[in-house]
Amino acid sequence: MTDYDPTTALIVVDVQNDFADPEGGLYVRGGEAVVPVVNAEIGAAHDAGATVVFTQDWHPESTPHFEKDGGVWPVHCVGGTWGAELHPDLEVRGPVVRKGTSGEDGYSGFSERDPTSGEPHATQLGTLLPPETRRLVVVGLAGDYCVKETALDGIRLGYQVEVPLALTRFVGLEEGDEERAVDELRAAGVQAV
Numbered sequence: 239m240t241d242y243d244p245t246t247a248l249i250v251v252d253v254q255n256d257f258a259d260p261e262g263g264l265y266v267r268g269g270e271a272v273v274p275v276v277n278a279e280i281g282a283a284h285d286a287g288a289t290v291v292f293t294q295d296w297h298p299e300s301t302p303h304f305e306k307d308g309g310v311w312p313v314h315c316v317g318g319t320w321g322a323e324l325h326p327d328l329e330v331r332g333p334v335v336r337k338g339t340s341g342e343d344g345y346s347g348f349s350e351r352d353p354t355s356g357e358p359h360a361t362q363l364g365t366l367l368p369p370e371t372r373r374l375v376v377v378g379l380a381g382d383y384c385v386k387e388t389a390l391d392g393i394r395l396g397y398q399v400e401v402p403l404a405l406t407r408f409v410g411l412e413e414g415d416e417e418r419a420v421d422e423l424r425a426a427g428v429q430a431v
């Protein structure tokens with residue numbers, strides 16, 4: 239269990255049916271196993287007065303993010319579908335930030351890029367963190383995409399960032415992706431433990 243205090247924010251990334259359910263459109267192996275351990279972290283964070291925020295991948299039916307539209311991913315997390323819903327066992331005790339809603343092809347919970355111009359703009363996530371926030375704990379799915387990019391943005395924004403590896407799982411499109419993601423996190427100054 240991670241230590242929490244009021245200057246810490248727990249960011250629970252994309253614990254949604256399409257990633258966490260074996261029947262999901264982009265199932266991340268072992269994704270369902272993070273739900274109970276993430277719930278325990280949510281409870282500990284609440285008890286310690288930490289902030290808890292959730293993100294939700296939320297795509298239109300067509301987006302350059304999907305393979306059928308020129309991207310790399312099978313269709314997943316289409317807004318309003320079962321796959322986009324947060325896992326039914328997840329204890330959602332905090333605000334939920336949706337990302338990708340206008341067809342953006344990005345991974346971080348903090349920022350999105352305009353699908354046509356490529357211009358980055360901030361999501362709501364930054365505004366939900368109280369000014370006294372110093373430290374982020376980033377958990378959920380998937381470790382090599384949205385968790386990683388959210389953690390890296392956290393470093394860029396000046397936070398101390400931790401990714402407890404027991405609280406995430408990796409897509410692993412290519413052999414070695416998990417190790418590369420962990421190396422990249424550590425090289426950027428994220429504590430991936």
Ligand code: VGL
Pocket residue numbers: 252295311345379380381382383384385
């Ligand atoms: C994610 C791939 C595509 C994630 C989202 O939540 O990590 N990965 N869309």
Ligand code: ZN
Pocket residue numbers: 295297303311314315338
């Ligand atoms: Zn996605």
